[in-house]
Amino acid sequence: MQKGERIKGKVTIVTGAASGIGAETARVFASQGASVVLCDVQDDMGQSVANEITDAGGTAQYQRLDVCSESEWTALAEAVEGKFGQINVLANIAGISGRPAGMTVQVGNIAGTALVDQTLEGWNRIMEVNATGVFLGTRGVIAAMQRAGGGSVINISSICGIVGSFANAAYHASKGAVRIFSKSVAIQYAKDQIRVNSIHPGFVDTPMARPGLLGNESGQARMAATPLGRFGKPVDIAMGCLYLASDEASWVTGSELVIDGGMTAN
Structure with missing residues (x-):
């Protein structure tokens, strides 16, 4: 995209920044004048x-950054504020799907396990990354944002945090947790001008989601459920993050920004 100044001078942290929505959000933030700290556990890709x-x-x-590590979040917030003098924006984008490891193409129309097949270990891992990671990150930057006079926390949820589906209840639960968590924190810290919002992507072509888009049955079902007739691109979500990071959204907090090609309007 063209360079601009929509968030010029803001210090931003983006998790899950090695690929997909996180990487594109980091690029968009930087193109609009922000200083960006990219965080992930895929070091080569993130550095690239x-x-x-x-x-x-x-x-x-x-x-x-391991988003599940309390100590790493504490160290990150201290380091970023120490280097840049402030933290203005946090985009909690890191997440996992719960699909079996190594799956490249989804077979059938079910994204994850049925409830009776869901292991406690798998449930806990999804909740740890997708929900606890958002909690730790948000909590970790609050004090710095208070010192900065305000800020914007952007939490990536999903349409799966709004509607249900045939399986993968752990993923739905984790994304529903992000949705309500964001509203609660928005109310708690509105007095400090810290805005907290959730974004709810539909079917976006990212490395995490791609197995479900490439599968013949699953891909066709997802396309049929998307009125605008195409899958989302990472930049579609990144532009929503940019809006919420900017002062254009100064009166927006506790909201749900749905970016899904019309899927949940059905």
Whole structure:
């Protein structure tokens, strides 16, 4: 996209920034004047995106982060505020789907396990990354945002945090948790001008979602459920993140921004 100044001077943290929506959000933030700290556990990919941004004239650095680690979040917030003097925006984008490891094409129309086949270990892992990671990140930046006079926390939920489906109840539960968590924190910290909103993507072509889009039965069902007739692109969600990060959204908090090609309007 063209360079601009919609979030010029803002210091931003983006998790899940090595690929997909996170990587594209980092690129968009940098193109609009922000300093971006990209976080992930895929170090080579994350560093590559950071290098791409700096080569294009943007301000970015990569920092390894396990979003499930309380101590790593504490260290990250201290380091970012120490280097840049403030933290203005956090985009909690890191997440996992719960599909079996190594799946490249989904067979059938069910994205994850049926409830009776869901292991406690699998349930806990999905909740840990998708929900607890958002909690730790949000809590970790609150004090810095208070010192900065406000800020914007953007939590990626899903249409699965609004509607149900045939399986993968753990994923739905984790994304529903993100939705309500965001509203609660928005109310608690509105007095500090800290805005907290959730974004609910539909079927977006990312490495995590691609198995379900490539599968013949699953892909056709998802396309048929999307009135605009195409799957989303990472930039579609990144532009929503940009809006919520910017001062254009200064009166927006506790909201749900649905970006799904019309899927949930059915």
